[in-house]
Amino acid sequence: MARATGRPVDELRERNFAGGPNGTETPYGQRLEGDLIRRVWAEAKQGADWERRRAEAEAFNAAHPTLRRGLGGFALAFGISFGIxxxxxxxxxxxxxxxxxxxxxxxxxxxxxxxxxxxxxxxxxxxxxxxxxxxxxxxxxxxxxxxxxxxxxxxxxxxxxxxxxxxxxxxxxxxxxxxxxxxxxxxxxxxxxxxxxxxxxxxxxxxxxxxxxxxxxxxxxxxxxxTPDIHWDPVAMRGHPFFYFSYGAALAEVLVDTLTGEYRVLRADLVQDCGRSLNPAIDRGQIEGAFLQGQGWLTCEELWWDADGRLRTLGPSTYKIPGSREMPAEFNLRLLEDAPARANTIFRSKAVGEPPLLLATCVWNALRDAVGGARLDLPATPERVLAALRAGGA
Missing domain, CATH: 3.30.365.10 (Aldehyde oxidase/xanthine dehydrogenase, molybdopterin binding domain)
Structure with a gap:
């Protein structure tokens, strides 16, 4: 849609956030707190100085024949409760x-x-x-x-x-x-x-x-x-399966070598909704670790089966997990302030284990931006980034 209309992809995402004129009801009938998705996104963009860096990246790409910068964002509402x-x-x-x-x-x-x-x-x-x-x-x-x-x-x-x-x-x-x-x-x-x-x-x-x-x-x-106030009809696929939603937004910047497909994550800016955090120090550690785990899942953790259906990526020698060098060189994290959970959670806190893992999708979106919007399969290994660059004419 962004390529067809000539609009920035992040602008299209923002226009389609839940809440406001778009309504807040999910396809399965539960309503979102649409105001928080817009708030975490706006705060993340402001903290990242997004518009200035977007202009700088475009100028950089125009001046460098072999290196290319890409920027990408991601926002989510993560439902908290067991499906069973x-x-x-x-x-x-x-x-x-x-x-x-x-x-x-x-x-x-x-x-x-x-x-x-x-x-x-x-x-x-x-x-x-x-x-x-x-x-x-x-x-x-x-x-x-x-x-x-x-x-x-x-x-x-x-x-x-x-x-x-x-x-x-x-x-x-x-x-x-x-x-x-x-x-x-x-x-x-x-x-x-x-x-x-x-x-x-x-x-x-x-x-x-x-x-x-x-x-x-x-x-x-x-x-x-x-957990009160939750219900789910697995036949009708309707109900109120989540006690509440945890909101987050993240923005990432990458630098890609167009000759090899190798890349570095230069910076990440995150805003995570933890409600009234029970322990901010622990929550920050969980967010940082979850983000890097998600980045590994999206970029380097490639599973491979041989012709007989045997999984060959069995250990550290064949299965690449993220390490310290994969951590963004600059990592800025803020917990959303003055946003206690609306649901009656323990001391109005919110879960923080899995939601930040998905925020690493911003790294994949940044890589897609760097390769010109060409198809980029997951995990986005350097080989796949190089293939996408070639497919896009880079």
Missing amino acids: MAMNQAGALVHVYTDGSIRLNHGGTEMGQGLFIKIAQVVAEVFGVEVERIRITATSTAEVPNTAPTAASTGSDLNGWAAHAAAGAIRARMAGIAATAWGVPEEEVIFADGHVSAGNHRMRFGELARLCWAQRVSLSATGFYR
């Missing part, structure tokens, strides 16, 4: 001990993504204590049965609410004991800074735990959560 409704549930187990320490177990698996510390932060917030009090134990179905997979970017959403429910049940019991001891209404009892207080009364969290034990009040609870 039964998987949208989680459980948790919390114990409070008389020394004020807290033991936490939940159904999520820690695989380096920072899930455990996020759920520990949720429990610490409920009890008003420092996160160092929380001892997280390895996931086990002996403690929390029938766990859902830790996948679909739902780990914090599901397990965070389950842990919140368990901790909240214990906190309510503890508040009742404190209220009785002090002769105040339960709603006046405050848990904060490692202490419990109401009016002029105050004691350490561990002291209240010992008082609860002395009065034979349970300091153990299970919590359960099921």
Whole structure:
């Protein structure tokens, strides 16, 4: 369409974003929050100084016979929930001990993504204590049965609410004991800074735990959560399958050698919607890693089967995964500010595992721009980039 109309491809994408005059309903009947897709796109373009760099790239390409710069963008609304409704549930187990320490177990698996510390932060917030009090134990179905997979970017959403429910049940019991001891209404009892207080009364969290034990009040609870307001008809292909959408936009610039097809990603600018982030440092790491993983998926991770149908790309010697040199030389990332989740997610946060992976599509779009819009199959290896350049007459 861009070639046929002579319009910039990013302009056509922007004109067709959901929301505004285009409506917000998806083909399967669920509505998008169309304002956020436009917001992340506008902020990404502004932060990247997009129009100036587009003009610079055109001037560069006109002056260099063998090198060519390309720019590309991508924006997305990523639905968060399992497509199989039964998987949208989680459980948790919390114990409070008389020394004020807290033991936490939940159904999520820690695989380096920072899930455990996020759920520990949720429990610490409920009890008003420092996160160092929380001892997280390895996931086990002996403690929390029938766990859902830790996948679909739902780990914090599901397990965070389950842990919140368990901790909240214990906190309510503890508040009742404190209220009785002090002769105040339960709603006046405050848990904060490692202490419990109401009016002029105050004691350490561990002291209240010992008082609860002395009065034979349970300091153990299970919590359960099921994602609300989702449904799906697999026959009609209609419904409301996602609890909410995570929005993001990314812009990339590449430099391509037209003689060899080799290229470098010079710069990437991302704006990612994390709602009210549970842990911005972890979310930033997840976004950076996901983007590079997506870049590898789109550019260098090529699968190859022989004539007998055997997969030959079995290991690092034959299967190219992205490394440090594939990381954009300049990587600018911002979390969308002042955009708490509209859905009742845990502390109004949003998932951040998989959405940024797809933002790496901007690298492919930048490569397509550099080769003149010719067909560029995936993964966009240097060989395929060279073939596209030749097909386009470069």
